[in-house]
Structures are given as C-alpha cells and as structure tokens.
Amino acid sequence: MRSPKPTLTEQELEIMKVVWQLETATVRQVYETMLAHRRIAYTTVMTMMNILEQKGYLKKRQDDRAYVYRPSQPQKLVIRSMVREFVNRVFNGSAEPLLVHLVEGQHLDAKDLEEIRKTIRKDAKS
Secondary structure, three states: OOOOOOOOOHHHHHHHHHHHHHHHEOOOHHHHHHHHHOOOHHHHHHHHHHHHHHHOOOOEEEEEOEEEEEEEOOOHHHHHHHHHHHHHHHHOOOOOHHHHHHHHHOOOOHHHHHHHHHHHHHHHHH
C-alpha cells in the first residue's frame, strides 16, 4: 500500500485551488491569480509549486519556455483525504463529534442540514 501524501499546508492548498480551477497552469498564471487577492512573490509561488510536484500533488511538462502544471488528483479526492486525516487526528476517527460541533456551533444553516439529510438518505438506499 502506498504511503499517504503529506497534508497540504494552507498556502499549498491555496495554490492547488487555483490549479484545480484553471485545470492546467504555469507558475505565472498561478502567481497572477493569487496576486489579485493578496501580495505574494513570484519566487514563492514557483517554490511552492515545485514542492507540490515533489509531494505528488502536481505533475509538470515542458511547454515552450515554461513548465505547465496540472493536478495529479481531483480536488474532491484530495479534500476527502484531508478531511479524513483531520477527523482521525482530532476526533479519533469518528465524524460524529465533528458534525455535532458544526451543528452546535451554528456553522450549519437549515439548507446545509437538509443537504446532509438528503445525502444520508441517498447513501442509506445504496
């Protein structure tokens, strides 16, 4: 069995969200997208994207004078893995305390709760 990939840092996740959105991207494209929201150095984005490639989250290919990066896994799969790791680490593998915390902390509105109910009903029928 392959060892799990290291969890993404906040900045790595931010970069991955941009790459998932663009589907393929150069460092320049990611940099410019992030720059619209906050100040960041081009070299920081370049370094972080190289780290993400080393961690196995991005793949790159040479295209003319720049590398073009693409995600190695779909966003949904990576986020599912991150949530599973969080639940294991914080709640000893049980998702129930997380849901209770979200409901009691009023982080879920009526629409969110109805979506959860629909998902539970759908999964119960499967």
